[in-house]
Amino acid sequence: MMAAPQTDERQAERRFARTVLLLIMLGFGLVSLAGLSAFAVMMRGEEQTELVDHTYQVERQVIGIRLALEQMRSARRGFALGLRYDSGAAYPEAVSTLFARIDGVRRLTRDNPVQQRNVERIERMAGTLDLLFRRSMESSEIRAERAERERQRLAGQVEGVASAMLAEERGLLTKRSDARADSMMLFYIVLGFTGVLLVLVGLGSIAVIRRYTSELKGSREELRRLADTLEDAVAERTTDLQRANEEIQRFAYIVSHDLRSPLVNVMGFTAELEAAIAPLQALVDTVEARDAGLVDPDVRLAVREDLPEAVGFIRTSTQKMDRLINAILRLSREGRRSITPEPLDLGAIARSVVDALRHRIDELGVTVTVSDRLPDLVSDRLGIEQILSNLVENAVKYLKAGRPGEIRITGRIEHGRVIIQVADNGRGINPRDHERVFDLFRRSGEQDQPGEGIGLAHVRALAYRLQGTISVESELDKGATFTINLPAGYVGEGSA
Amino acid sequence: MNAEQAVNIVMIEDDEGHARLIEKNIRRAGISNPIHHFVDGTSGLRFLFEAPEGPAHNGPALVLLDLNLPDMSGTDILSRIKAEGSALRRAPVVVLTTTDDKIEIQRCYDLGCNVYITKPVNYENFAAAIRQLGLFLSVIQVPDLEEPK
Numbered sequence: 326m327m328a329a330p331q332t333d334e335r336q337a338e339r340r341f342a343r344t345v346l347l348l349i350m351l352g353f354g355l356v357s358l359a360g361l362s363a364f365a366v367m368m369r370g371e372e373q374t375e376l377v378d379h380t381y382q383v384e385r386q387v388i389g390i391r392l393a394l395e396q397m398r399s400a401r402r403g404f405a406l407g408l409r410y411d412s413g414a415a416y417p418e419a420v421s422t423l424f425a426r427i428d429g430v431r432r433l434t435r436d437n438p439v440q441q442r443n444v445e446r447i448e449r450m451a452g453t454l455d456l457l458f459r460r461s462m463e464s465s466e467i468r469a470e471r472a473e474r475e476r477q478r479l480a481g482q483v484e485g486v487a488s489a490m491l492a493e494e495r496g497l498l499t500k501r502s503d504a505r506a507d508s509m510m511l512f513y514i515v516l517g518f519t520g521v522l523l524v525l526v527g528l529g530s531i532a533v534i535r536r537y538t539s540e541l542k543g544s545r546e547e548l549r550r551l552a553d554t555l556e557d558a559v560a561e562r563t564t565d566l567q568r569a570n571e572e573i574q575r576f577a578y579i580v581s582h583d584l585r586s587p588l589v590n591v592m593g594f595t596a597e598l599e600a601a602i603a604p605l606q607a608l609v610d611t612v613e614a615r616d617a618g619l620v621d622p623d624v625r626l627a628v629r630e631d632l633p634e635a636v637g638f639i640r641t642s643t644q645k646m647d648r649l650i651n652a653i654l655r656l657s658r659e660g661r662r663s664i665t666p667e668p669l670d671l672g673a674i675a676r677s678v679v680d681a682l683r684h685r686i687d688e689l690g691v692t693v694t695v696s697d698r699l700p701d702l703v704s705d706r707l708g709i710e711q712i713l714s715n716l717v718e719n720a721v722k723y724l725k726a727g728r729p730g731e732i733r734i735t736g737r738i739e740h741g742r743v744i745i746q747v748a749d750n751g752r753g754i755n756p757r758d759h760e761r762v763f764d765l766f767r768r769s770g771e772q773d774q775p776g777e778g779i780g781l782a783h784v785r786a787l788a789y790r791l792q793g794t795i796s797v798e799s800e801l802d803k804g805a806t807f808t809i810n811l812p813a814g815y816v817g818e819g820s821a
Numbered sequence: 822m823n824a825e826q827a828v829n830i831v832m833i834e835d836d837e838g839h840a841r842l843i844e845k846n847i848r849r850a851g852i853s854n855p856i857h858h859f860v861d862g863t864s865g866l867r868f869l870f871e872a873p874e875g876p877a878h879n880g881p882a883l884v885l886l887d888l889n890l891p892d893m894s895g896t897d898i899l900s901r902i903k904a905e906g907s908a909l910r911r912a913p914v915v916v917l918t919t920t921d922d923k924i925e926i927q928r929c930y931d932l933g934c935n936v937y938i939t940k941p942v943n944y945e946n947f948a949a950a951i952r953q954l955g956l957f958l959s960v961i962q963v964p965d966l967e968e969p970k
Binding site: 594 | 836838839842845889919920922940943944945947948
């Protein structure tokens with residue numbers, strides 16, 4: 326139920342990331358496309374400008390040709406009218422200008438075969454014209470009508486070719502201007518298209534992001550709701566557990582109390598019975614002393630052996646039962662005792678626990694080392710004392726025969742929790758009994774030491790009450806290490 | 822004990838065995854006062870307050886009280902005896918019970934219990950405790966109760 330929406334969410338997340346990435350890449354692509362086209366258009370524009378400029382240069386040269394021609398004419402006319410001092414020098418100057426201009430056009434239109442041909446033609450005609458002009462100026466006799474007409478015809482032709490060249494250049498210019506306008510148009514179209522696409526991508530991205538954020542918001546609210554219900558569930562569960570725990574404590578208390586009453590009777594009347602055996606034995610003794618034959622062997626056996634034996638068994642059993650009941654009572658009372666957390670010096674507590682057992686420790690020659698770097702913690706003093714005391718007592722009690730006992734108490738802080746370890750080199754605990762030893766009335770290994778199997782159960786109950794845990798690491802004959810994990814700061818049961 | 826008028830011992834104890842053991846050991850201590858035994862709170866209270874031969878109408882008494890009774894808690898009986906205006910409020914009450922809960926003990930003393938004894942499970946101790954109680958009863962002075970109105 327939980328896994329399906331999670332993968333769905335993951336997929337949606339992946340899809341979202343992919344879409345956004347795609348859109349951003351598309352946007353970048355479009356922007357760079359627009360940039361590239363702008364660059365291309367700019368380059369082309371520059372080219373166009375150069376070409377237009379070229380056209381204007383050619384035009385200037387062509388116009389120069391016409392101007393030079395006009396100067397030649399006016400110089401000749403001046404000469405003919407006798408103004409030779411004014412125009413004699415002007416004519417050669419005008420001719421050289423004409424040829425310079427023609428050369429200029431040739432240079433400029435090297436890539437245009439039509440203009441080149443025109444240049445050839447105009448040069449040839451200009452040469453002939455120049456010859457005609459010079460001749461008309463050298464001999465005054467040759468002023469014939471025919472020569473006059475020839476000159477005018479040639480000059481008209483030169484004019485015509487120049488005009489054709491001009492027209493050619495003008496045509497080229499128009500074509501180039503049109504091409505330039507076209508490329509500008511293309512640029513604007515590309516720009517506009519890119520703009521529209523960018524707007525679309527932007528809108529798409531916004532839509533995707535908005536949808537995603539609303540989904541995110543929804544899931545966050547869902548999460549909060551779940552967290553709230555979880556808290557409620559935990560609180561409910563805690564209350565249930567506390568109630569169950571209280572119920573068990575009360576049950577244990579009542580049961581152990583009610584078991585005590587009949588036990589008092591059993592023990593009381595057993596004592597009465599024992600007391601009654603004495604006069605019976607005395608009677609049997611008296612009768613036997615008088616006449617041995619009067620006492621039946623069965624009666625003798627019953628009074629002398631069976632009755633004391635039965636009473637003895639009843640006694641030891643009831644005593645054991647009494648100890649067990651007392652243990653349950655102690656545990657239930659411990660469970661009902663209120664925990665009073667206070668700052669504790671763990672080192673001092675450990676040393677006082679060891680001192681309290683000093684007599685037995687010295688008697689058995691056990692070495693106990695208390696680490697001088699035990700962490701401080703806030704917890705219940707009595708609880709910690711009892712835990713340590715029980716663990717050290719056990720370590721002292723279950724030594725490995727023939728090996729001098731060594732017990733080490735160490736501690737450290739880990740992630741806000743205090744870890745206390747009590748390690749020994751004693752007989753150890755079989756791994757299959759590691760859980761069992763913490764159960765009430767359960768013991769492990771060789772039963773050569775007195776005990777009811779209460780200590781570790783008590784320790785575990787205490788550790789749980791102090792919001793901690795306890796575990797054991799051990800192998801047979803290799804010692805045991807008990808690890809207690811407690812919160813560094815105990816928080817009250819109500820707020821837990 | 823009071824020579825002129827025999828002090829009645831009223832024992833409210835639901836366990837017959839305990840009652841018998843208590844009685845035996847009191848007798849062993851040399852106390853011969855009459856012991857009235859009741860196994861539940863209702864009949865015990867009726868005897869204490871209403872019976873013509875009971876202590877409310879008829880002389881001084883000492884109450885031996887168990888706390889765990891089938892029909893009511895011994896503390897209810899204690900509070901009835903020690904209540905303001907009760908004819909028996911000066912009568913000494915010895916609570917003799919298995920309960921050794923500190924809070925319960927405090928509560929009994931608060932209610933006016935005179936002696937609180939926890940029954941030891943070990944019989945030798947139990948017998949010794951009862952015999953000592955007997956010796957104690959033999960020297961204790963019990964006040965005369967007010968005349969019933």
